[in-house]
Amino acid sequence: MSSRSIRRIAAATLAAGAALGAAALPASAQSSPHQAAAYHSGVVISDVQADSPGFDDRSNRSLNRQWIDVTNTSRHSVNLDGWTLSDEDGHTYTFRHYRLDGRSTVRVHTGIGRDTYRDVYQDRRNYVWDNRSDTATLRNDHGRFIDDASWGRHHRGGHDGNHHGRRL
Numbered sequence: 074m075s076s077r078s079i080r081r082i083a084a085a086t087l088a089a090g091a092a093l094g095a096a097a098l099p100a101s102a103q104s105s106p107h108q109a110a111a112y113h114s115g116v117v118i119s120d121v122q123a124d125s126p127g128f129d130d131r132s133n134r135s136l137n138r139q140w141i142d143v144t145n146t147s148r149h150s151v152n153l154d155g156w157t158l159s160d161e162d163g164h165t166y167t168f169r170h171y172r173l174d175g176r177s178t179v180r181v182h183t184g185i186g187r188d189t190y191r192d193v194y195q196d197r198r199n200y201v202w203d204n205r206s207d208t209a210t211l212r213n214d215h216g217r218f219i220d221d222a223s224w225g226r227h228h229r230g231g232h233d234g235n236h237h238g239r240r241l
Contacts, residue, residue, distance in 0.1 A: 115147025118158075118211055118222040119178060123202035131199065136184030139202055141209050141222075144178040153179075155214030160207050166195045 118141060125138035141158060145151050153168040158181055166181060171193065173179055179193055183201050186194035195201065202209065206225025213219055 114151060114213065114219055115149070115175075116143060116145050116151055116153075116173065116211065117220045118142070118209055119144035121202070121209060121222050121224060123207060123224060124204040125200075129200065129204075133184045133186075136197065136200065137182040137186060137194070139183040139200055141181045141202070142178050143173070143181060143211065145173045145175055148175040150174045156219070157212045157216075159210050159212070160201050160203070162203075164197075164201045166201075168193070 120142040122138065122140050125135045127135060127138070129135060143153075143158070151173050153171045153173050156168045157165050158168075159165040171179070171188075174190075179191060182192060182194045183197050184194060185196045185198075186192065188194060203225070206223070208221055208223040210221045211219045
């Protein structure tokens with residue numbers, strides 16, 4: 074095979090690779106920074122029970138039936154020390170000395186209780202999450218956005234019930 078033929082094949086291969094790379098670029102450029110942060114850490118808000126079942130009587134039992142599930146979708150454990158979970162009114166829970174194993178979930182309860190590897194407690198005597206509409210926001214120990222979940226009529230943004238485009 075002549076060197077001219079080899080150069081043509083090489084040029085065609087490079088051109089095809091460049092075209093394929095250019096076609097793939099817009100898809101990755103369209104993902105939001107929010108989705109990229111959640112994907113990078115593997116930690117997401119996976120479920121919410123903002124309206125505790127039964128009467129809202131402010132009993133510890135009722136408070137603890139209001140919760141947010143935080144799930145690590147990756148295989149590797151993630152150190153959540155200093156991470157925060159907050160609502161739209163600024164109520165903030167800070168994880169202390171907590172490592173979330175890979176492919177595991179921790180339930181963050183509103184009321185008072187004894188922390189375990191599956192359940193942690195905000196130790197509050199009042200409800201945090203609004204039954205009708207609110208947004209739970211998860212941030213890492215540097216204050217960077219990781220994930221959020223909204224339900225009802227979203228107070229600030231005017232849209233309803235989203236979690237990276239999915240309704241919880």
